[in-house]
Amino acid sequence: MAQSTRETERKYTAPSAGDGAWPPDLTAVKAVASVAPPEVDELDAVYHDTADLRLTRTGASLRRRTGGPDAGWHLKLPLPGDSREEVRAPLGSEDVPAELRELVVARTRGAPLGPVVRIRSTRSRWRLLDSRGRPLAELSTDVVHAEALVPGGGHATWTETEVELADGAGSQALLDRVEKVLREHGAERAQSPSKVARALAETTTLLDGAPDRQPPARPRTAGDHVLAYLRRLTGTLVDLDPAVRRDTPDAVHRMRTTARRLRGCLRSYRPVLDREATDPIRRDLKWLAGELGVARDHEVLHERLGRGVEALPGEVVLGPVTARLQAWDAARRPEARRRTLDALASPRYLGLLDRLDALVAEPPLRAKADGEPGKVMAKALRKEYGRLARRMERALGTPAGPERDTAVHEARKAAKRLRYAAETARPALGRPAARLRKRVKTVQQVSGAHHDGVVARQTLRRLAVAAHAAGEPGFTWGLLYGREAAAGDTRERQLPEAWRRARAAARHGGLVR
Structure with missing residues (x-):
């Protein structure tokens, strides 16, 4: 069965390690007490992708690697910042494991996977240790040889350095401090997000003009x-x-x-x-x-x-x-x-x-x-606000009972739509949209908690009936039902104030008249 880990790392182009001056002394970095002697691995990885590189284009990679302490199949999926999720499976055959193939379906859309590039690396790695000898991070320098496995592909060679936090240790602050030292000694952040992306860019033309996942130019309209x-x-x-x-x-x-x-x-x-x-x-x-x-x-x-x-x-x-x-x-x-x-x-x-x-x-x-976004998007917000206002008026004016429960639920759905509309408009409208989104989110949360309580009471009643039919005491189920009813009353009392604050935010921001 595949196993998952989270890795946080940064890549750098680095000066040649041949002069013995690399890596620089990192014991001056706060929390790093010593650096373990280097270990050298010979790594051989074949990366798999679709013919049009759907994994690489969406920031993912899939490889079968031999050599080193973690030989096997590795699927790397993007996470925010410097992190990625790595899902590992045993080496097995040279065919992509079914479990990993399934995990990339949203990217491949069922297109077949095949070898696209082979990357062989001689890796020198140094573990950065704290005062008790525990690993905080690992710095590695790879001498990389890439060979395209697609028609018309070529070869490429380069050297790069990675700094990866140890599992359960280190922090972004440690990465920042290590990076400062590396930069002082000539390292620069790598432009390519991964080895496979660089290898394909330098050995094939498949990525020429390929869109990336970076946002386009600043929105205007x-x-x-x-x-x-x-x-x-x-x-x-x-x-x-x-x-x-x-x-x-x-x-x-x-x-x-x-x-x-x-x-x-x-x-x-x-x-x-x-x-x-x-x-x-x-x-x-x-x-x-x-x-x-x-x-x-x-x-x-x-x-x-x-x-x-x-x-x-x-x-x-x-x-x-x-x-x-x-x-x-x-x-x-x-x-x-x-x-x-x-x-x-x-x-x-x-x-x-x-x-x-x-x-x-x-x-x-x-x-x-x-x-002009201010005009078009503000009009959309006013329309969604009007829908919410009508539903809130109906909900607050309906006597307590099932009809009011339904009306509150309908108001909740309208609040959600207004919240998402304000979320879309926030980059264009700024603080008024952000404030409205925050206040409407509270309306959604209060009405949502009310609805959850209604559903809970219905389920508790069914559980109580089943318990009674089995000859079990119904006291506890009734007690839970009563507590949910009391919580529902509290939410109904909170809803008018939450709505008043949302109305005030809309009017103060000039989004409604």
């Missing part, structure tokens, strides 16, 4: 701002795919939220993008969020009920309450997980990713896309 937001979230959706497949904590929630943000942006800014192109994408995003929601909603509900039981004094927990809750979870979690994996394996999902890519690559812009 309303269309620029909307597309910048869509482009960022489309990348996030792809980046989250492997984490969801591996059931990483919070990954399903983050992917579901990303899908909702994308859908909300396409809805709020329909004057910017042609809805004939975006409406089908919105429908698919709604479908994806719904499929992910089965797992996420169950996860949230289970955690909520579990915390409720744990918060009770032991003397009022009567009967096999925890066991029944665990059985309820075990009966539903596998189905929720299956729904998630089936969605990610479906042609509809891969088609959605293709359509999102096409949308940001060749956007179907409408006339208002060229408009």
